[in-house]
Amino acid sequence: MIKSLYTRVVLIFLVSVIGGTFIAFFVATWVFKDQLNENLRIPLLHFGQDIARIYETLPLPQADQFVSGMNQLKSYHIRVYDNTGGFQSYGTLNGQKSVTVTMEQVKEVLDGQVVQVNPSGVTTILLGLPLKTELGTKAMFVEPISPPSASFIKTWILNFTTYSLVAGSLLIVIAAIFLVRPIKKLTKATRRIAAGDFNVKLNIKQTGELGTLARSFEEMMIDLQQLEQMRRDFVTNVSHEVQSPLTSISGYAIALKKEDITVHDRNRYLDIIINEAERMSKMSDSLLKLSLLESQSQQMRAVTLRLDEQIRRVIVAIQPQWSARNIQFELNLKAVTLTADHDQLNQVWTNILGNSIKFSKDDGIIKVSIKQDINNVTVRISDNGIGISLEDQKRIFDRFFKADRSHSRKYEGSGMGLAIVKQIVSLHQGDIRVESELGQGTTFIITLPNITMTE
Numbered sequence: 001m002i003k004s005l006y007t008r009v010v011l012i013f014l015v016s017v018i019g020g021t022f023i024a025f026f027v028a029t030w031v032f033k034d035q036l037n038e039n040l041r042i043p044l045l046h047f048g049q050d051i052a053r054i055y056e057t058l059p060l061p062q063a064d065q066f067v068s069g070m071n072q073l074k075s076y077h078i079r080v081y082d083n084t085g086g087f088q089s090y091g092t093l094n095g096q097k098s099v100t101v102t103m104e105q106v107k108e109v110l111d112g113q114v115v116q117v118n119p120s121g122v123t124t125i126l127l128g129l130p131l132k133t134e135l136g137t138k139a140m141f142v143e144p145i146s147p148p149s150a151s152f153i154k155t156w157i158l159n160f161t162t163y164s165l166v167a168g169s170l171l172i173v174i175a176a177i178f179l180v181r182p183i184k185k186l187t188k189a190t191r192r193i194a195a196g197d198f199n200v201k202l203n204i205k206q207t208g209e210l211g212t213l214a215r216s217f218e219e220m221m222i223d224l225q226q227l228e229q230m231r232r233d234f235v236t237n238v239s240h241e242v243q244s245p246l247t248s249i250s251g252y253a254i255a256l257k258k259e260d261i262t263v264h265d266r267n268r269y270l271d272i273i274i275n276e277a278e279r280m281s282k283m284s285d286s287l288l289k290l291s292l293l294e295s296q297s298q299q300m301r302a303v304t305l306r307l308d309e310q311i312r313r314v315i316v317a318i319q320p321q322w323s324a325r326n327i328q329f330e331l332n333l334k335a336v337t338l339t340a341d342h343d344q345l346n347q348v349w350t351n352i353l354g355n356s357i358k359f360s361k362d363d364g365i366i367k368v369s370i371k372q373d374i375n376n377v378t379v380r381i382s383d384n385g386i387g388i389s390l391e392d393q394k395r396i397f398d399r400f401f402k403a404d405r406s407h408s409r410k411y412e413g414s415g416m417g418l419a420i421v422k423q424i425v426s427l428h429q430g431d432i433r434v435e436s437e438l439g440q441g442t443t444f445i446i447t448l449p450n451i452t453m454t455e
Contacts, residue, residue, distance in 0.1 A: 013172040018165065040144075041116060044127040047076055048142045052131050060134045064088075074145070080131060081106045081139040091145065099126045099143050109139035186217055198225040245276035300341045300427060307377065308333035308370055310342070314349040315368075321354065325362045332369040336377055338450065344424045351417040352381050352444050359385035359442070377448045384441040393434055397422040 055063045067078070073091030077098070081087040085103055105115045105128055115128035131140040182204045189200040198221060204214035252269040255261065261269075315322075315329055322329070356366050360383045367382040388396060397418050425432045429449050436442035 013176075014165075014169055017168060041118075041127065044076070044142050044144065045114075045129075047072060048127055048129040048140060051078065051140060051142075052129060055131055055133050063133070077143050077145050079141045081109075081141070083110060093145060096145060099141075101126070101128075101141050105141075106139045109141075110137055112137075115141075182214060186214065189217065189221070193221060193224060196228075198228065245280050248276045249273050300344070302339050303342050304337060304339050305342050305345075307336045307338055307345075307379070310346060311349050311368060311370075311379070314346060314353060318350065318353060318357065322357045322366070325357070325360070325364075327357060327360055327363070328365050330365060330367045332367070334370045334372060336370055336372050338377055338448065340428055340448065341424075344427070348421050348424050348446065351421050352446075355417060356381055356383040356385065356442070356444075359383065361385060372450060375450055377450050379446045379448075380443055381446075382441060382443040387438040387440050388434065388436040388442055389438055393436060396434060397432075 051067060054066055057063075058066060067073075067090055070090075076091060077093055078090040079087045079098075079101065080090075081101065083106075085106065087101075099117065105117075108115050109128040109130050112130050113128075114130075115126075117126035117128075126141055126143045128139055128141045131138045182202075185202055185204060189202060192200050200221060202214050202218060204211060252273050256266060256269050311333060312331070315331075353366070353368075360366060364384050367380070369380045371378045371380075422432055425446060425448070431447045433445050434442060435445065
């Protein structure tokens with residue numbers, strides 16, 4: 001089996017051209033068979049009829065003499081048969097083999113019939129006509145003679161066809177090189193990408209199907225490069241986030257083995273170990289939840305809910321977090337009913353409100369409002385906390401990212417909450433964005449499609 005695309009292209013072209021030429025020849029011959037036969041038969045018939053009129057008009061000796069001197073004998077060969085099978089010929093065949101005439105054909109012509117011999121069904125090579133003379137009816141057979149230049153013409157046609165095929169083959173060989181070259185580039189690029197090298201330049205400037213394929217390949221390569229970078233960042237972040245609690249757990253577990261530690265220190269060490277274990281458990285749960293959301297293996301359970309009531313219940317549920325720091329809420333919640341996944345949206349409000357409380361100042365104020373238009377429902381959650389820098393705003397929805405890492409120990413968290421929020425909002429075909437200024441606070445703006453109208 002031929003594996004090379006280049007060889008296949010060349011062979012397919014040659015087979016197509018040669019096969020198409022033969023097929024076209026036979027089809028054309030079959031379609032125009034009657035016309036071709038008629039065009040070859042009519043000159044023979046007219047010439048034979050002219051000879052017959054000569055013998056009908058002139059005496060036999062003069063007719064024989066006249067016919068023997070005709071220039072048309074260079075193109076036709078005449079044989080005149082009597083009823084005994086003897087014949088007299090006029091003209092020379094120039095080395096051409098004469099067509100055999102049977103006695104049956106002679107008898108048919110003597111009986112007044114016109115005999116036409118065309119064994120291939122296309123070319124008439126012999127035509128028999130009755131010839132009336134002074135000595136009675138004879139059978140005249142006329143056959144065409146190939147001119148001296150016919151062999152040269154056949155040779156020229158054969159050579160022309162051969163040279164055409166050779167020249168065409170060379171051209172397709174060259175054309176196939178340019179056709180296959182982009183595919184070879186794509187093959188090499190694929191191998192380099194498989195080896196982990198994404199710095200590949202195709203430089204394919206074609207605009208056809210191969211050009212489109214090259215552009216799609218480059219887009220795929222960029223996506224793979226970004227995916228690989230995300231994978232590396234993910235591994236680095238997971239390693240970093242896991243290493244910190246594991247180090248604490250390991251260190252305090254070793255400290256617990258000391259015999260001279262006090263009960264107070266022992267309890268404090270145990271509390272730290274428990275807190276670090278819970279932190280790892282929460283991070284593991286967050287990773288699993290985000291993975292399920294991104295793979296969409298967790299089916300959405302859409303229900304009709306009151307959005308304003310849901311946000312109020314979340315605020316009540318996290319009251320211990322904000323009441324301990326004397327944080328107040330200003331609510332402007334318009335009564336809105338929509339269709340969404342209740343548990344997932346509950347997670348959105350819990351995460352965002354939890355972040356607002358965490359990064360707000362004591363005695364601060366958090367504002368929550370709902371607005372609605374024909375197409376969308378917009379929820380705004382604002383705090384007057386530490387704010388987020390413009391550079392960090394671009395990455396706060398990335399997993400494991402923590403703004404203001406200098407305070408990462410002060411503000412506990414895995415950096416997964418907003419990544420989960422972003423994915424849930426996207427699954428609801430909504431949008432989330434942030435507006436913030438350092439030292440002035442942060443506003444999260446969540447837009448959801450308005451599926452169900454207001455009550």
